[in-house]
Amino acid sequence: MDEARRSTTLAPVIDGESVDLGDDFGWALGVLLRGYRDHVKDAVGEFPHGTRGYETMAEVLRGTQPSQLALATHLGIDRTVMTYLVDDLENDGLVERRPNPADRRQRQIVATDRGRELVESACRRVVEAQAELLGTLDGDERAALRRLLNKAAAGTGEDVDDPCAVADEEARP
Amino acid sequence: MDEARRSTTLAPVIDGESVDLGDDFGWALGVLLRGYRDHVKDAVGEFPHGTRGYETMAEVLRGTQPSQLALATHLGIDRTVMTYLVDDLENDGLVERRPNPADRRQRQIVATDRGRELVESACRRVVEAQAELLGTLDGDERAALRRLLNKAAAGTGEDVDDPCAVADEEARP
DNA sequence: TATTGTTATACTCTATAACTATA
DNA sequence: TATAGTTATAGAGTATAACAATA
Numbered sequence: 001m002d003e004a005r006r007s008t009t010l011a012p013v014i015d016g017e018s019v020d021l022g023d024d025f026g027w028a029l030g031v032l033l034r035g036y037r038d039h040v041k042d043a044v045g046e047f048p049h050g051t052r053g054y055e056t057m058a059e060v061l062r063g064t065q066p067s068q069l070a071l072a073t074h075l076g077i078d079r080t081v082m083t084y085l086v087d088d089l090e091n092d093g094l095v096e097r098r099p100n101p102a103d104r105r106q107r108q109i110v111a112t113d114r115g116r117e118l119v120e121s122a123c124r125r126v127v128e129a130q131a132e133l134l135g136t137l138d139g140d141e142r143a144a145l146r147r148l149l150n151k152a153a154a155g156t157g158e159d160v161d162d163p164c165a166v167a168d169e170e171a172r173p
Numbered sequence: 174m175d176e177a178r179r180s181t182t183l184a185p186v187i188d189g190e191s192v193d194l195g196d197d198f199g200w201a202l203g204v205l206l207r208g209y210r211d212h213v214k215d216a217v218g219e220f221p222h223g224t225r226g227y228e229t230m231a232e233v234l235r236g237t238q239p240s241q242l243a244l245a246t247h248l249g250i251d252r253t254v255m256t257y258l259v260d261d262l263e264n265d266g267l268v269e270r271r272p273n274p275a276d277r278r279q280r281q282i283v284a285t286d287r288g289r290e291l292v293e294s295a296c297r298r299v300v301e302a303q304a305e306l307l308g309t310l311d312g313d314e315r316a317a318l319r320r321l322l323n324k325a326a327a328g329t330g331e332d333v334d335d336p337c338a339v340a341d342e343e344a345r346p
Numbered sequence: 347t348a349t350t351g352t353t354a355t356a357c358t359c360t361a362t363a364a365c366t367a368t369a
Numbered sequence: 370t371a372t373a374g375t376t377a378t379a380g381a382g383t384a385t386a387a388c389a390a391t392a
Contacts, residue, residue, distance in 0.1 A: 007376060025303055026213065027228060027248070028322040030204045035329035036199050055200060069373060075200070076207050078360065102322030105368045105373040130198055139286030141321055148310065148318040152195040156208035163289050242350060251383065256352060278350040278391045 003092075032133075039133045043125035048088035048116060050168060052077070054126070056085060057119045060095060060111050067106040205306075212306045217300035219291060221261035225250070227299070229258060231290045233268060233284050238280035241270075267291060 037051050047053035055075060065071040072082035086109060089095045094115030100106040111119070134142050210224050220226035228248060238244040245255035259282060262268045267288030273279040284292070307315050 024323060025319060025364070026206075026209050026224065027232075028319075028326040029202065029209060030249055031329055032322060033199075033202045033206055035326070036202060037327075040199065050200065055343040059200075067373070075386085076203055079374070080376080082361090103369075107374070133329065134325050136324055137321065141324070145321040145325060146201075147197060148314055148321065149205060150197060151205040151309055151314070152307050152318060153201040153208070153255060156204055156306065240350075252351070253353085253385090254383070276350085276392070280351070 035133050038132070040126050043122055043129050045092075046122065048054060048092055053089060055083065056082075057094060057111065057115060058123040059091065059122070060109050061116060061119055066108065067100065067149055068109055069106070071109060089115070122157070208306050210302070212302040213299050215318060216302050218293055220267075221265055222258055226258065226262060227295060228287060229255075230284065231264065231296070232290060233282050233291055239281065240273065240276075240277070241282060244282060262288070274306070314341065 027141045039052055044051055044054035047057060049056075050077075056071065056077075059065060059071060059075060065074050068082055068086060069079050071077075072079045076086070086095065086097065087108075090097060094113055096103070096110050096112060098110055100108050131142075134145070137145065190280070196221060213227070214225055217224055217227035220230060222229075225248075229244065229250075232238060232248060233252060237274055238247050241255055244250075244253050245252045250258070259268065259280075261271065262282075263270060269283050269285060270280045270284055273281050304315075308319065
């Protein structure tokens, strides 16, 4: 056999033992994230920076991140990028920057009425787009996927606000 | 109340009805994908272009993509980017380009012995890193997450090779 | 004429460092 | 001294268009 050859199996044999390449996980994550951004693109077209701007706005509305930096780390965005992002959101009249009275180095990012309205009108379309993206899953499977994703994300060391906790809070206002 | 205010609930009330923002999905996907790349970074340090180079090599070993273009679309990479990526893999002696006899416009990407060895040694570390990433999930939950991710990815219109099918093929050679 | 792969170019996103103001 | 935010710069990643070879 010549030097370069083609393997026809998913699991290459190592030391006579077949080993799963085990890489479908990262690949599936990538495919899904690209699909997600593709599907919600139209739903969030009004927001600067697309899905990123929308996700930032959604997080601002949740109101759990006290500062611009907390917002950035929660969303996995560099703090220098967050500056430009908030600039554009502010220019569009979707948020305001307010100095935190408790620590005047920090800026609280607060949604304007217009910002909230825009998110509220967009979020339904986003939910629809998500349902379309997960069209091959039935209701139980979607719920299971959501739960497992959130549980797994909670294990990455990133700060996670448990959506169930907020849902509970919502259930008894 | 002043113009800009802070919402304290995850689910903003629309027309008197509470609506889930429904965006945790995209957020969790992003967190997991970043965590995945962070965790496997060390395991795939030998490959040019990091995780992307490794995933390309893994796909080459699977041997299901007949051309450079097929490889690119499967991995969600632009074909112009794939050119540079394959260039670097070839320079490192991990793959070879071969004209496809059936269609001489196409190039088959074939792993060299060295390329296969490198993937085989890396894939175990990748599997370990994945297990670490999903540390908060038990065995059943990990299996369920894998299954749901692949099923959902299959619904995005991207071409998907069913890992179970290949695993089956592996089971009876 | 359409497709695969390549190259060149420009654009976007991201990372790094320096600066300010506050603590 | 350390942190939050800003700004400027450079780098990586990505997209667009033009081209050659082949169908």
